[in-house]
Amino acid sequence: MSMANIFAESQALPHIPRVVQELIESFRDDDVNVDEISNKVALDQALTAKVLRLANSAHYGVSRTVSNPHDAIMLLGFNTLRTMVLASGVTGAFKAPEGFDQRKFWHDSFAIGALSKWIAAYVKDCDRETAFTCGMLHSIGMLLMHMVMADEIKSIDDAEAMGGKRDTLETSLLGYNYADVGAELAKRWKFPEEMQQAILQQHHPETDQPYSKLAGVIYIAKYLKEAHEKDWTDEQIIEHFPLAVAEAIGMDTTRAYADVAKTNSLESGLDSLLE
Template identity: 45%
Template sequence: MHVQKMLEQAHQLPSIPKVVQELLRDFDDPNVDAGKIAAKLQLDQALTAKVLRLANSSFYGGTRKVSSVNDAVVLLGVDSLRTMVAAGGVVAAFKAPEGFDLRAFWRKSFMVAGLCRWLVKRGKLRNLNAETAFTAGLLHDVGNLLMHALDGERMREVDAAVAAGAPRGDTEQMILGYTSVEIGGALASHWHFPDALCEAVVNQAAPMAARVPSEYAGLVHVARACHLLVIGKQPLDRLFSSAAAPVASWLELEQETLEEHWDEVAALGNDMDALLD
């Protein structure tokens, strides 16, 4: 079945809250007023709490006590707020599928997202936006989550095959007729995320082979490889002898520079709960 047709036939696609959609549109306005953003944020108590918590967290570099939404908006800035609002909206859109560890899923997604942002800041990718990279990482596996919600039985079959050593993409194609990254890209499009983010999700497995090579997809590709090193407690130099090495080279990521700042990665997860709770 074609991916778009499958989405159209789904009875209940996860939806992003209206206030989140409005805020994301506001962020695209170069003349948006911080007061307007603060006022709209305060319409949603959950978003208000997240903004204040993040403004006071080390994850966003908070160094003083922030008690008002207006001050938090000024401190965090538009890019960080866009990330927080997008993250809050995406997380809120999903209920936990039966037998699925939703919190573990989001912690992994946020870790990959944090690694995407870190790679932009520590690499030579000055033309890329660190917060857009973060959102690409956040969305990278959302198709997997959606398919567990819509077709849990067949996805459990996929998971069992992957656990036994089968490649995920080929297994999904054989069992489902499409891949979870295709579903994730279509869902991101359904939510009206920018094309660059949709393409990052779809092309993450082979970013250099896409019709238009996607650097954001490349970041996700490398960030996923870095995440495996983190959870396996392996040194960064393994990245440059892994299957992700050609993509890292294409993105001009330098081993010496990344190794110099590798200790920063351990701190990425410290405030993930601020985005999850």
């Protein structure tokens, strides 16, 4: 199936609530009306219920009960509320085919988001919540491909399970990979161009100019997650750290190396969405 045909399958494409679309568009708006947004979130009862469950979880440690979206903004900030609503809306928009472990997919996506947010703290002028969103959505194209072309993608799943590199396998067999599909979906959802580019360039952030800082963040986040899955020590993580990418995005590796042990226990705070 061509990539164009994936997006021609309109009945299979995920649909997100209107307020989620407005929150996506708010990435471009430095003067967003937070009261208006919180009121719109409150109109969606299902979305509000998910957001309040997240906001009142131990992860956020608020001083009092969050009873509505406006409270969430006051206690946690607009950017955190936006992340919660985006995560709630996007996870609810996808219905993967039988046999695809969607819970694991989102758990891994949230982990990359949390690592991306951590990395952004060591990169000048890199917004942490934007980095989290890019990390969370880095493999959204893979999920869409499983929805639309489950039979075709199975052979790629099998080859990856045997040790193949997924983006290379997809490009070889299909002519495109999940980063291309994810970037196109981000474009259709009207994410800012810098976030589209982050998803698109995540495998090879150095090949395009200007260099995508957020793509580099995702690249390093995926490196850290793989290192943890291999049970590498902090010393091994530092020894094999993708220094060229870190230098290209202006990452303060001296500070990051000192704190690298913290990446073992990072949590997104969003896993309750999967229950």
